[in-house]
Amino acid sequence: MRKRLLTWFSENARDLPWRRDHSPYRVWISEIMCQQTQVATVLPYFERFLSTYPTIRDLAGADENQLMRMWEGLGYYRRARSLHAAAKKMATEHDGEFPDSFEDVLALPGIGRYTAGAILSISRNEAFPILEGNTQRVFSRWIGLTTPPTEKPAQARLWELSDKMLPRRKAADRANGPAGFNQAAMELGALICSPRSPKCTECPVATMCHANQMGLQDEIPGKISKVQYESRTEMAVVISHDGRYLVRTIPEGVRFAGMIDFPRAGPPEAGDVVEMESWLAAQIGSDVTIGMRIKTIKHAVTRYRMTLHIHLADLAIASASKQQPGPLPDSWQWATVDELADMPMSVTGRKIVGLLDRPQRSLFSEL
Known part of the structure; x- marks a missing residue:
């Protein structure tokens, strides 16, 4: 399953700026920007942001008004303030460098388990599982999980699956290691395994997917409580x-x-x-x-x-x-x-x- 997925990803991955240069700083900025925001919307913001704040120290020393003006239009402005606070923390406690350990990354403002694992796996090819909107849906369909993925038992099972699916390759082998797999799983969810009308006929692992085998791809993942506006x-x-x-x-x-x-x-x-x-x-x-x-x-x-x-x-x-x-x-x-x-x-x-x-x-x- 991993082999099929990684082969598909090598041929279909979108050309994104944080994939061309996968430094921890750039991956971190991309992950925060992409939270609750579509990639197409993020792209011009990402380029401008990195041009203005090319390093962690540049971001740490940013004028807050200018930073918020740069973020304007992305919404969820607390994300920008958390970026600023985290950059200041790295400037004072980590000599302006992105931390090496998962615990230190997790201690940064605005970073949770998923984001910490995504940064370290994508930038440094370390074997950390990730679970976000796309992979949550992909993994649920793979194992035919009909329980809503937001429920605690379902979350625990999906985190376990995410960890077990990770390749245990050497760090030098990015394409076939954790960096490749995590990005491939997210990309499959973004391009093929969509929330509605998934493109199962184009999926590289459709024959190994329980939801596809049982005809449940439209019912899985289970219904998530909608926000009452x-x-x-x-x-x-x-x-x-x-x-x-x-x-x-x-x-x-x-x-x-x-x-x-x-x-x-x-x-x-x-x-x-x-x-x-x-x-x-x-x-x-x-x-x-x-x-x-x-x-x-x-x-x-x-x-x-x-x-x-x-x-x-x-x-x-x-x-x-x-x-x-x-x-x-x-x-x-x-x-x-x-x-x-x-x-x-x-x-x-x-x-x-x-x-x-x-x-x-x-x-x-x-x-």
């Missing part, structure tokens, strides 16, 4: 003064912490326009009048299905000739569109900037 409505406001727009740094403990955003809130802080005016006035120490709605954006964030209403708004001083806004709390600031271009923002925050950057931005300058 909640509907949530929020409001964002655009306030301008002298060519600048009011934004804030999102505080810790709040979604997208550390990023820049326009004034935004939802229940329980602000369930309607009046509550939004009160919430924002308390935040910045100045009365606010919310005006016309200019856009509604629907999007998904983690377990929420979001509806975001974007309104124009005025500060209380807006009608007083040449009067300047009062001082803002530390987390708030005024920024031009050009300045916002270099600040890290969420996808919806960037869409609001896009509204300001259109020809009709003259509408906003009149406020």
